[in-house]
Amino acid sequence: MTRRELPAFAFSLSERKLFVPKLTRSFQETLPAGFWRAFLCAVGLWLAAGHATAQPQPDGDEARQSRGGEILSELREVGLEGDYFLSFDLRILPRRGRARVYHGQLWGSRNAEGPVSRVVLYGSEGGEPLRTLLVQNGPRPRAWVWEPSMATAQLLPESDWQAPLLAGAEISAFDLLMPYLYWEDFDFEGADKVLGRAADRFLLRTPKGEGAASEPLAVRAYFDEQFHALLQSKLLDAAGAPLKTMTVRDLKKISGQWMLKSIELRNERTRDKTRFEVREAALGLDLSPQVFEPASLREVI
Incomplete structure (x- = not known):
């Protein structure tokens, strides 16, 4: 695989280890608020520009719906110049049983369709990859997966989007794709408060013909009123009961700006x-587009 120069870090192909330069400031100080706003609106993952269409509402709600469409459009335009890298841990915390920790790496960029990311999941630090995914966000979301037993990467069917990325994990391709941010059938429910932050609350419904009994039929999402970052989302069943909740678990205020430290997903x-939980990050990179091609998923970066 060819790649352009990566100024913020270098790879050792023999050791398959990523070397990140020593930072002179703390990890939190190194990451600007703009990065986390972008990452949360796409999980590590930016949203493509676009326009939401508000559905007809009773008299008196049209102005609010119009404002909701503007907010969603602004969320989709959140972005950051340059490519980026994250290393992270996935902590599996069952209500009963032993906790486990998986490790991962994520490379992110933007192409003509919108934000795109490559995610590699490991069972142990320095071990062989368990799964590698390519996640294409935007109006036409798609995901590909490659495992060591596969000859080539396979397109992940929408019926499998809700399946755990790893055994026992509560994170799925749906959580990375966040397709609900482009669903046109929505209600802007107004102001609320989450994590002590003023938030805009939305109810977004699955497009007709795309929902299934095993999938969420709606998502209730809360976006930070000031920074337009996703604070919390709830996947709902047909009765409106929550199936899974994704919440920003830990924030830290540095120089007057809020920084993400971890996200929790609860069944x-x-x-x-x-x-x-993010461990390390590098921003302002210049990655080759080949990194984000399905055919390259079996290759080691």
């Missing part, structure tokens, strides 16, 4: 949890 039926 509301089993109460099992998975935590996504």
Whole structure:
């Protein structure tokens, strides 16, 4: 695989280890608020520009719906110049049983369709990859997966989007794709408060013909009113009961700006949890587009 020069870090192909330069400031100070706003609106993952269409509402709600469409459009335009890299831990925290930790790496960029990311999941630090995914966000979301037993990467069917990325994990391709941010059938429910932050609350419904009994039929999402970052989302069943909740678990205020430290995903039926915790990051990179091609997923970066 060819790649352009990566100024912020270098790879050792023999050791398959990523070397990140020593930072002179703390990890939190190194990451600007703009990065986390972008990452949360796409999980590590930016949203493509676009326009939401508000559905007809009773008299008196049209102005609010119009404002909701503007907010969603602004969320889709959140972005950051340059490519980026994250290393992270996935902590599997079942209500009963032993906790486990998986490790991962994520490379992110933007192409003509929108934000795109390559995710590699490991069972142990320095071990062989368990799964490698390519996640294409935007109006036409798609995901590909490659495992060591596969000859080539396979397109992940929408029927498998809700499946755990790893055994026992509560994170799925749906959580990375966040397709609900482009669903046109929505209600802007107004102001609320999450994590002590003023938030805009939305109810977004699955497009007709795309929902299934095993999939969420709606998502209730809360976006930070000031920074337009996703604070929390709830996947709902046909009765409106929550199936899974994704929440920003830990924030830290540095120089007047809020920084993300971790996200928690909780299964509301089993109460099992998975935590996504960022360990290291590098911004302002210049990655080759080949990194984000399905045919390259079996290759080691």
